[in-house]
Amino acid sequence: MVGRITRIISNLYTVEVNNNGKISSYNCRARGKFRNDKLIPLVGDMVKFNEEENYILEIIERKNELSRPMIANVDSALIVTSLKRPDLSTFLLDKMIVNVTIKDIEPIIIFTKYDLLTEEERKEINKIIDYYKQVGYKVALNTELDIIDNYIDNKVVVLTGQTGVGKSTLINKLLPDLNLETNDISDALGRGKHTTRHVELFNYKNSLIADTPGFSSLDIIEDEKDNLKFYFPEFNNDECKFRDCKHINEIGCKVKEDLNDNKILPSRYENYRKMVTNDENFNINN
Ligand SMILES: Nc1nc2c(ncn2[C@@H]2O[C@H](COP(=O)(O)OP(=O)(O)O)[C@@H](O)[C@H]2O)c(=O)[nH]1
Ligand SMILES: [Mg+2]
Ligand SMILES: [Zn+2]
Numbered sequence: 250m251v252g253r254i255t256r257i258i259s260n261l262y263t264v265e266v267n268n269n270g271k272i273s274s275y276n277c278r279a280r281g282k283f284r285n286d287k288l289i290p291l292v293g294d295m296v297k298f299n300e301e302e303n304y305i306l307e308i309i310e311r312k313n314e315l316s317r318p319m320i321a322n323v324d325s326a327l328i329v330t331s332l333k334r335p336d337l338s339t340f341l342l343d344k345m346i347v348n349v350t351i352k353d354i355e356p357i358i359i360f361t362k363y364d365l366l367t368e369e370e371r372k373e374i375n376k377i378i379d380y381y382k383q384v385g386y387k388v389a390l391n392t393e394l395d396i397i398d399n400y401i402d403n404k405v406v407v408l409t410g411q412t413g414v415g416k417s418t419l420i421n422k423l424l425p426d427l428n429l430e431t432n433d434i435s436d437a438l439g440r441g442k443h444t445t446r447h448v449e450l451f452n453y454k455n456s457l458i459a460d461t462p463g464f465s466s467l468d469i470i471e472d473e474k475d476n477l478k479f480y481f482p483e484f485n486n487d488e489c490k491f492r493d494c495k496h497i498n499e500i501g502c503k504v505k506e507d508l509n510d511n512k513i514l515p516s517r518y519e520n521y522r523k524m525v526t527n528d529e530n531f532n533i534n535n
Contacts, residue, residue, distance in 0.1 A: 253322075254294045257455065262290060264298055265452075272452060277303045283392060291422050292448045292459070293321035293405055303407070313352045315407070318448040318461045322405055325355045329391070329410030329419060329463075332374055339377070344388070345409055345519040347480045354407075358398050361391040361415035365424040379512045384483045387425065391419050393484040393528075397453060407459045423453055427460060474525060478504075481521055483513060495525060503525055 250273065256263040264275045277298050279290050288308060290296065295309040313320040321420025330342050358381055367375060381503045382388045389396040391522040409414045417429040450457040477485055478496060486494075496518075507513045 250300045251297055252293050253450070253457070254290055254296060255452075256313045257290070257292055258447060258470055262296075264296060264305070266445075270455070275300055275303055277305050277493035279305045280522045283308070287506075291319050291321040292450055293323065293457075295322065298386065309336070313354060315352070315464055318407075318459065318464055320407065320448055320459055320461075320464075323352070323354050323407050323459075325357050325401055325406045326464075327357050327397075327406060327408045327410075327416075327419070328332075329357050329359045329408055329416045331361045331411070332361050332412035333370070335411060335413055335474060337374070337377070339516040340523065341411060343517060344524065347477065349409070350480050351489060355387070357387045357397075357405075359389055359391050359397065359419065359421070362393070363390050377514065377516075378416060380413045380517075391422075394422065396424075401453075401458075403455045405457045407461060407464055409463050412463075420458065420460065424451055424460070427451070429460070429462065464496065475526055477521065481517065483507075483517070484521075497522065497525065529532070 250266060252264040252266040254262050255265050260278060262277045262279060264277050266273045266275070275298065275487075277296075282292060283305075283344060290305060291309055291311075292380065293314075294311065296482045297309065298305045298309040310515070311321045313323060315323060326345075328342065328345045328349070330337065342358065346358070348466045352406060360378060363374070371497045378388060387399065387400045389398075408420065410416050417431045421429050421431065449460050451460055465497070478484055484496060486504075486508070489496065489505035491499055494502055495505075496502050496504035504513065508515065508518050
């Protein structure tokens with residue numbers, strides 16, 4: 250049979266088979282051959298297993314893998330981005346979009362704390378939100394649960410974002426049974442918090458959500474810097490005078506032209522430039 254590893258506790262692997270929404274669960278062990286091959290089964294792995302003897306036989310080739318947390322085959326990342334307290338950082342947002350896209354993970358931008366904005370601030374922020382939508386990104390407020398459901402339907406999902414942006418709050422809305430600790434709420438009801446350290450994928454409607462409080466920023470491979478421009482879909486990369494234009498100082502640069510014509514959000518271009526030219530900033534976690 251083929252199933253997905255959703256939990257690993259020491260050397261016991263929980264493998265789930267989803268048959269049209271009916272989930273069967275098997276507690277399997279892995280064969281020694283994985284250890285010899287230096288191939289460690291990860292949460293998220295699709296595996297062939299023997300359902301009578303409960304042994305994992307083979308790991309099916311991964312689409313991607315993250316190291317912190319260790320998880321494989323991630324489809325989407327909810328990039329949780331606060332608009333106030335902490336204030337919006339388009340740099341972090343744009344960097345996280347690049348980081349996940351490089352891993353072949355679809356970014357889904359979730360803005361939080363819209364309720365804390367004044368009317369004036371909302372007008373400004375709405376322009377930014379609309380821009381990201383117009384570029385083609387999936388965008389939702391953390392209050393728009395139906396839209397989020399729709400975006401993550403049938404996907405393996407992780408969350409990322411700075412401390413305090415509202416990741417745990419969002420997971421708790423989607424998976425209330427987990428009861429993750431949020432920043433300021435004391436455990437007045439005395440319910441147990443979800444404090445385990447292992448990664449686990451939880452079934453949520455048709456999706457699987459990792460119970461991580463966020464994954465650490467992925468290191469950008471130095472080689473990818475030349476390709477960064479391709480992670481900004483609104484840069485019409487093939488319309489510059491020079492094919493290898495980096496959109497920094499070249500003449501005949503269509504991106505600079507679009508920027509001057511207000512077709513590109515200034516912060517998007519600035520953040521791109523920062524990522525290409527400034528190494529230290531580029532690798533800062535969070
Ligand atoms: N006003 C407001 N507060 C929020 C929102 N989302 C989260 N919070 C609060 O922000 C704080 C940090 O949230 P938390 O989920 O712990 O953030 P995390 O560090 O990303 O997991 C908590 O006090 C939450 O109650 C929101 O949309 N609006
Ligand atoms: Mg948290
Ligand atoms: Zn250019």
